[in-house]
Amino acid sequence: MTTMTLSAPASAPRLTLDRVGFSTAGQRLLGPLSLTLDGHRRTLIMGPNGAGKSLLMRLAHGLLSPTQGQLQWEGSAPRQAMVFQRPVLLRRSALANLEYALAVNHVPRRQRRQRAIAALERFGLESLAKRPARVLSGGEQQRLALARAWLLEPEVLFLDEPTSALDPAAIRAVESAIETFHQQGVRIVMSSHDMHQARRLADDVILLHRGRLVEQSPANLFFSRPVTQEASAFIAGELLD
Amino acid sequence: MTDSAFATALDLIVGLDPDLLAIVSLSLRISLTAVAIAAALALPLGAALALYRFPGRAPLIIALNALMGLPPVVAGLSVYLLLSRAGPLGSLGLLFTPTAMVVAQVILVLPILASLTRQKVEELHGEYAEQLASMGISRVRRIPTLLWDARLALITVMLAGFGRASAEVGAVMIVGGNIDGVTRVMTTAIVLETSKGNLPLALGLGIVLLALVGLINALAHLIGESTRRQLG
Numbered sequence: 001m002t003t004m005t006l007s008a009p010a011s012a013p014r015l016t017l018d019r020v021g022f023s024t025a026g027q028r029l030l031g032p033l034s035l036t037l038d039g040h041r042r043t044l045i046m047g048p049n050g051a052g053k054s055l056l057m058r059l060a061h062g063l064l065s066p067t068q069g070q071l072q073w074e075g076s077a078p079r080q081a082m083v084f085q086r087p088v089l090l091r092r093s094a095l096a097n098l099e100y101a102l103a104v105n106h107v108p109r110r111q112r113r114q115r116a117i118a119a120l121e122r123f124g125l126e127s128l129a130k131r132p133a134r135v136l137s138g139g140e141q142q143r144l145a146l147a148r149a150w151l152l153e154p155e156v157l158f159l160d161e162p163t164s165a166l167d168p169a170a171i172r173a174v175e176s177a178i179e180t181f182h183q184q185g186v187r188i189v190m191s192s193h194d195m196h197q198a199r200r201l202a203d204d205v206i207l208l209h210r211g212r213l214v215e216q217s218p219a220n221l222f223f224s225r226p227v228t229q230e231a232s233a234f235i236a237g238e239l240l241d
Numbered sequence: 242m243t244d245s246a247f248a249t250a251l252d253l254i255v256g257l258d259p260d261l262l263a264i265v266s267l268s269l270r271i272s273l274t275a276v277a278i279a280a281a282l283a284l285p286l287g288a289a290l291a292l293y294r295f296p297g298r299a300p301l302i303i304a305l306n307a308l309m310g311l312p313p314v315v316a317g318l319s320v321y322l323l324l325s326r327a328g329p330l331g332s333l334g335l336l337f338t339p340t341a342m343v344v345a346q347v348i349l350v351l352p353i354l355a356s357l358t359r360q361k362v363e364e365l366h367g368e369y370a371e372q373l374a375s376m377g378i379s380r381v382r383r384i385p386t387l388l389w390d391a392r393l394a395l396i397t398v399m400l401a402g403f404g405r406a407s408a409e410v411g412a413v414m415i416v417g418g419n420i421d422g423v424t425r426v427m428t429t430a431i432v433l434e435t436s437k438g439n440l441p442l443a444l445g446l447g448i449v450l451l452a453l454v455g456l457i458n459a460l461a462h463l464i465g466e467s468t469r470r471q472l473g
Contacts, residue, residue, distance in 0.1 A: 063374055081375065088372035091390045100386070104378050152376065 139170025249441030275346030287358025317415030
């Protein structure tokens with residue numbers, strides 16, 4: 001792997017959610033909740049299915065607008081990328097997928113090939129450059145999605161349960177890729193329902209349950225001294241309903 | 242009678258009869274040109290219809306769907322009225338020329354291509370929308386992206402359009418006039434030769450036309466299959 005010369009930005013992006021809620025068809029799916037995301041940290045959003053993890057990430061990333069409350073980046077919104085649970089890759093080769101990301105990001109044509117290949121190498125995909133992206137294995141597809149996100153040079157990376165459909169070896173590769181982003185100073189916001197993954201990766205934990213914010217705390221505190229009953233139960237592996 | 246007609250028809254085909262070849266080649270030129278022009282208009286139009294929401298969108302989609310079944314004679318009649326001496330475009334002198342036949346076939350094929358393109362692109366966009374939005378890609382920029390990624394489905398769509406263009410007789414008969422050596426195509430020739438009782442040429446043309454349609458369908462099928470295997 002080559003080292004990247006890009007240095008971490010001086011100030012970390014800061015996102016504030018103020019009583020943010022999301023309802024559809026008269027049903028409240030999330031919130032209202034208030035929280036702040038800042039620092040070059042890795043935040044894991046946890047909770048059972050339907051807790052609102054994906055929704056919270058989509059609101060933070062701007063794919064959805066809250067139906068109530070305010071959501072604001074300090075200063076201008078940072079460059080962002082998102083990696084989805086099921087990677088959405090174009091019906092082209094792995095290399096062409098990356099070149100496409102560069103093209104829509106206004107990178108001059110003659111630089112695209114080289115940068116795309118560098119990204120493939122960084123994520124261990126160089127041997128798959130010419131393969132159609134959609135016949136790659138689940139783990140390879142997710143790494144390709146991460147390589148694409150890498151080329152967008154995000155300051156904040158959102159990941160929506162990126163490993164939930166993968167086997168252990170693929171999970172390890174994806175987690176190591178996330179580590180690569182983190183070391184580069186990229187702010188990580190990731191959802192997961194895997195407690196062990198949270199223990200491995202998280203600096204902070206946000207626990208959601210039924211669309212409510214149950215707990216937000218540094219990971220070591222969350223796991224050793226959870227404040228709420230729900231958090232204790234969740235950590236103990238009980239099923240929240 | 243029919244047996245010998247069939248044998249003569251095969252002779253005409255195998256012997257590359259110049260009359261037969263001229264008719265087949267004019268048919269192909271007209272229909273391919275019509276499909277190319279219709280595709281140039283209909284693909285972006287269909288993709289835009291899939292991506293943009295605007296007042297009147299639903300009626301437009303319904304109209305396009307309905308026009309997929311437009312009777313060729315009606316299309317021919319409309320173009321005839323436009324291009325006839327007394328018509329608004331009569332001064333162009335296009336009636337009874339291959340150009341008029343191309344225009345009529347474009348009108349027949351365009352709704353098919355636009356409507357099917359909209360369906361295919363809308364389907365694909367359902368899958369891609371979040372990813373493309375996440376990458377900050379504008380709607381205009383999504384049009385070439387989606388058209389390219391739907392390319393194999395769209396080839397099948399264009400083959401369907403070509404099938405319609407090459408097989409119809411009503412429109413080209415009315416606006417082309419079936420003039421020997423000028424606007425005579427396979428379908429109009431078959432009609433004429435049959436009514437004249439010249440069954441061998443009619444049958445020969447019929448066989449060529451059938452083979453062509455069969456080839457197109459085989460191609461569409463093969464392309465569809467290989468896509469599914471290759472691109473997942």
